[in-house]
Amino acid sequence: MSLLRRALLIAAAPLALAGPALAQSAYPNKPITLVVPAAAGGPTDTVARLIAESMTKTLGQTVVVENVGGAGGTIGMAKVARAAPDGYTIAVWHIAQATAPALYDGLKYDVVSDFDHLGRITDVPMTLVSKAGLPPKDIAEIVAWMKANQGKATYGHAGIGSASHLCMLILMKELGIKMEGVGYRGTGPAMNDLISGTFDVMCDQTTNTTGHIKDGRIKGYAVTTKAKVSSVPGLPTLDGGALPGFEVSAWHALWAPKGLPKDVTDRLVAALKVALKDPKVVERFAGLGTEPVAEAQVSPQALKSYLEAEVKRWDAVIKAAGVKASN
């Protein structure tokens, strides 16, 4: 080998090494785990999988959903809070992030300071539903039935402090009744048991109830938002009849452990924005009674402020209602 060629090879060696090394450090260079702190097949899982599919296309790496259900989502969110802040562990969760401090005793993380807040996703209405075999035909009849059967009647929920639990706690408080709760790792498995008639009633998101109401596998009575919901147009609002002022819905958002590098945050937020404009996501959301939040809400600052306001709001509501996760 000539002296000149050897000199050129030696000079080129660091460049050759730098190429792959630089490429490797570009985020993301391996699959991303998207924690869903509830069981597969439920409403959060549905939202998360739609987002994951779109983000996979944008980021060029697979976003893999990992279901870590239990204890109203606090097991999964504790796992995320402890994970490395490198963008390879993120989470889709919902309103329970804001209600957990007031409802759930012994939380092992701070819902605001232990997370990086990436952006809101959607705000999902909830529905009061029952197993198909229950006699009531409308909201007035189910309210009368729950009153008449308290002590015997049972409701399903996704664990202490979950959205389905919160909704039912408030509903029972407003009606002045008590029913027996049956806890699951998410309302995916709870829905299977409602369909097979293991318990009587549930309050869950339209993303989990719409299809089953339409197919007659369960009965729907009312929605929990102030406005009626297009995917279940026949259902009245609780606010407009049985329970004036009643309003609960399950907003969802994307979180990461505290301390993400800025470029990683930027990539994730940009990919989330793309997902919320993805025609497949928008169409599926619409069919399930929801829609992406406005783009201005899809930002770390907007989510952090929203979460802080929601923590305060729910702390007051939960204290005023005198409900506790153990109720």
Ligand code: ASP
């Ligand atoms: N819908 C559940 C809840 O009540 C969570 C889930 O299974 O997605 O919080």
